[in-house]
Amino acid sequence: MMLFILASTSSNIVGSILLLTGIAKVIEPWKFIQYITTLNLVNSQLIIPVALTFTAIESALGVGLILGVFPTLIIPVSILLLFGLSMLTYWSTSTGKTKDCGCYNGWLEITPTQSLILNTIYIFLLTFAEFFGKYQPTILWQWLVVLITFITSYALVAGSLEYMQENGRPYIDFTPLQENRIWQIEWLGEDSKSLMSGSVIVVFMSIECSQCKHWLGVLKLVQWQDDLPAIVGLIDTKNIQAGQNFVDRYFLNFPVVAVDKRLYRKLNIEVVPTAVLLENGVIQEKWIGLMPMWFINKINQDQGAISTSKPL
Template structure:
């Protein structure tokens, strides 16, 4: 009976690892930004660190489910969970991050809830370690784990590359999707000016370093009659903070301060995010990076 419970415990934790790994494979840019916020590694290392962690997480999940060398895999998983818990506590208590980043935005939980869940996972793994009776690992099991690692890394890298080349995700689960109408209730009266003509709506944050890189380009676009108008949004309820943001960077386009709840409603988890509207219809969505076609068009018009 205890053996069955131990096997179930390792399967539960393994499934969690695998699912969170899949979430990071589908939307790797979210985890990249989470690592960037922690500011623990060089910017050049953010991408390889994020991809490697995603691959390890997925491979550990499969190893726990298949029972691959659990005398080693379980202690490694416990150490990983303990380390992630410490990182979550440090990151959220210092204000560097708002959550653990574990579930990649697919499950909205508080830092405290994350720590509690990690404690439960650790307990399940300890139970599995002491009461499990596992069979020797065979070659095919090792191969499945290795294939999972390589596949996860490759797919996450491909998903990130697609995002960088096209400015939008391959799979999009958010309300802001191409060929959908911009909803008036999202910005109330401020939405009316977005329902005609060509407009780029940019979701930003005052603390976002990448947003600052966009501002010079956005100001240039605003000056060009042949390019879309720019409307900026920043996630702050403090109107004065919004005005300070405009004044600090000498912005020549309107900026609206909005409640953070709008970002959560529209699932804006990476800033800057932008949508290109044509008569109120979303034509394109850009996350983190502007697409090359748009940058090339700007270069042609400003020569």
């Protein structure tokens, strides 16, 4: 009897973890999309459908394990998924394509080794559940719950991504950089003082970021316009010379501050470019990965035609 209880508990633990990681991807799908993009294994047109489908499968498997739905199928599929993800993590981190597994969508910071150890534990728990579990026959409502979870997860992650694309900010935001919050002086020290008055856009960038380079031309145009906010750029490096080389290479006409990567982690900057619009030191809007259409339209009015056919 005790073995049966332990087996059920093991399945519930792994199922809960899969469900939680699925929820993390639903709330912030752009992080997972960026991770898939970095792997460079999927055609660019398929990245978003793959991200949405994987998130839905992950959530559905989690619910299936918790409810004990057809364990002779769900448990082996989950084991194969975890094994495949472990191999992917080992390959991507050992080759330098990624720095972590991307499994927890940035909610849990772990090393690749820790990720592999956790996956090994999950596989052991599921194997234990497979051999020692005693499950009741699956009934219709359990299948329906798993199916509804798949459909709902897919719809929610698609809606979350669409909201981000339309508004330039997440529907749910857990970071310190949120609307109506005051920019904290200690985040940039003396450099923060110039941000506390007037209208300023602070842009978080990275030297290696290809999307950031798409922003630079637009940001330079904005900096020239008196009726548009001033621009301040941040790059995640303490190498002053590297920062200056970045400015010189792209002939930037706005100030760029080199900051420690720890600031990005503190402010939960997982995706670059990320920007915040400040009015007298108060955050009015936050943009992740692309600029909102109202801002693009404002630039178009002042500068004429600027291509907006793709995310900036």
